[in-house]
Amino acid sequence: MRLQYPTNIKVIQLPCSGRVDILHLLRAFEDGLDGVYVAGCMEGDCHFLTGNLKARRKVEYVKKVLESLGLEPERIEMYNMSSAEGPRFAQVANEFYQRIQELGPSPVPKAQAA
Amino acid sequence: MIIGDTKPLEEILEMIEGRERVLVLGCRGCVTVCNVGGEKEVGILATTLRIARKKAGRPGAVEERTLERQCDPEYIEELADVAGDYDAIVSIACGVGPQFLSERYPDVRVFPGINTTFIGGALEHGVWAERCQSCGNCLVHHFGGLCPIARCSKSLMNGPCGGSASGKCEISPDVDCVWHLIVEKMAKMGRAEELEKVWPTKNWLTSRDGGPRVRIREDLKQ
Ligand code: SF4
Ligand code: SF4
Numbered sequence: 001m002r003l004q005y006p007t008n009i010k011v012i013q014l015p016c017s018g019r020v021d022i023l024h025l026l027r028a029f030e031d032g033l034d035g036v037y038v039a040g041c042m043e044g045d046c047h048f049l050t051g052n053l054k055a056r057r058k059v060e061y062v063k064k065v066l067e068s069l070g071l072e073p074e075r076i077e078m079y080n081m082s083s084a085e086g087p088r089f090a091q092v093a094n095e096f097y098q099r100i101q102e103l104g105p106s107p108v109p110k111a112q113a114a
Numbered sequence: 115m116i117i118g119d120t121k122p123l124e125e126i127l128e129m130i131e132g133r134e135r136v137l138v139l140g141c142r143g144c145v146t147v148c149n150v151g152g153e154k155e156v157g158i159l160a161t162t163l164r165i166a167r168k169k170a171g172r173p174g175a176v177e178e179r180t181l182e183r184q185c186d187p188e189y190i191e192e193l194a195d196v197a198g199d200y201d202a203i204v205s206i207a208c209g210v211g212p213q214f215l216s217e218r219y220p221d222v223r224v225f226p227g228i229n230t231t232f233i234g235g236a237l238e239h240g241v242w243a244e245r246c247q248s249c250g251n252c253l254v255h256h257f258g259g260l261c262p263i264a265r266c267s268k269s270l271m272n273g274p275c276g277g278s279a280s281g282k283c284e285i286s287p288d289v290d291c292v293w294h295l296i297v298e299k300m301a302k303m304g305r306a307e308e309l310e311k312v313w314p315t316k317n318w319l320t321s322r323d324g325g326p327r328v329r330i331r332e333d334l335k336q
Contacts, residue, residue: 023154025163030168068123069166108168 003086005093017041017078018051025062025076032110035100037077039071045082046078072103115144115235116208117242118151118228126159126204126275127166129225133201134173136163138227139193140180141217143208148242150228151206153180159206159227184211190218197222213271233264250320250327256308258299263316272311 012051014020017040040052052072056078063073077096081088125312130136138160145151160178177200184207191220197203197219205211206227215224228314232244254261263269267285276310277284284290295319318324 002228023157023161026158026165030161030165032168065123065162069162071165071169108165109171 003090005090006097009093009097016046016048016051017055018046018048019054020058022058022061028045029066029071029075029106029108030111032073032077032108033073033105034103035057035096037079037092037096039079039081039089042080042082058097071108074099074103075106103112115147115149115233116230117232117234117244118145118206118208118294120150120155120159120206120228121226123162124165126163126225126227130163130202130204133223134175135200135202136174136176137196137200137203138163138176138178139184139203139207139211140178141179141184141205142212143183143185143207145207145228148179148236150239151208155206156180159204181207181246184208184214187214187218190214193219203280246254249318250324251317256311257296258303258305260292260296262292262296270323271316288303289314308331 007051017038020038025038026034032049038055040055043052046052059078062076066075067073077099079092079096081092124182138156140146140151140153140156142152145155146153149155160176163176167176175206179193181192183189185204192336193215193320196214198221200222203215203219203222203224204227205215205224208228209226211235212226213226215222222287233246234242234244244264246261247269249263253263262271262273267283267289268275270293274291274297275293278291278294281294282292283289297306299307300309
């Protein structure tokens with residue numbers, strides 16, 4: 001199955017969405033990235049029981065931080081999808097890309113690429 | 115342990131406004147355990163402050179460091195060579211930290227980055243509750259191991275008061291009446307009659323009412 005999703009989305013693989021850290025998410029914004037989303041398994045389907053629920057709470061936390069910084073909280077999102085849903089992965093990627101296009105670039109200047 | 119809460123970001127941004135070099139300083143003691151002032155929280159706060167500065171196009175560095183403790187001069191001393199380089203130090207230790215720092219480095223502006231709230235423990239991950247008010251004369255063994263000073267809204271020694279209803283305190287349906295719990299627990303242990311003792315007025319001189327407290331241990335003092 002070959003599915004198209006925007007090439008400027010950089011995928012970072014984690015063993016479980018619960019492994020995502022508030023600090024990782026914030027660092028992305030510090031580097032001037034325009035948006036971040038976390039793709040976790042369907043709720044109730046976590047191999048580690050609650051990883052995806054914890055990920056969602058961390059995303060909610062970062063939304064609040066962005067808000068208090070005067071950045072749009074929509075720049076970060078949590079999505080749930082099963083690993084058997086390739087088309088949904090591509091659909092979410094396109095959807096989020098669209099959303100960020102509409103929001104425009106982050107007002108935080110991009111970090112110089114190393 | 116000592117429990118704290120993060121301060122609103124706006125308040126911290128106001129503190130460091132116009133100060134170029136900022137150090138966010140954590141502590142590996144209580145505030146690490148209650149997830150408010152350890153190395154991880156230093157990283158989160160410093161990153162957040164850097165985002166704010168970059169966004170506003172302001173210059174200045176926000177650096178990170180965490181001391182073993184901020185309530186011991188020997189660790190505060192570790193900053194001796196660098197403290198003067200900063201225009202602001204934001205301490206996210208309990209209130210002792212910013213005070214010890216200001217005393218040792220009087221020329222550096224030190225700000226409290228958290229609110230120190232109470233002495234308590236974790237009920238579950240992410241939930242802490244007040245358990246002690248450091249009254250200076252512990253009596254919990256008379257009350258089934260439950261502290262009427264810290265946990266009764268009126269700190270009654272002879273409770274419950276008339277406001278106790280269905281196990282809840284009159285101040286809020288979310289607050290357990292500790293005197294209800296004391297009576298239940300003592301009855302269950304077959305010690306209910308011990309509660310017939312009328313306690314005289316507590317001597318609060320051992321508490322804050324006696325003024326700021328200092329503890330001197332002659333056996334340890336050098
Ligand atoms: S009786 Fe005093 S020392 Fe003991 S737990 Fe209560 S407040 Fe703390
Ligand atoms: S209702 Fe219970 S906890 Fe509340 S003030 Fe009265 S005795 Fe104390």
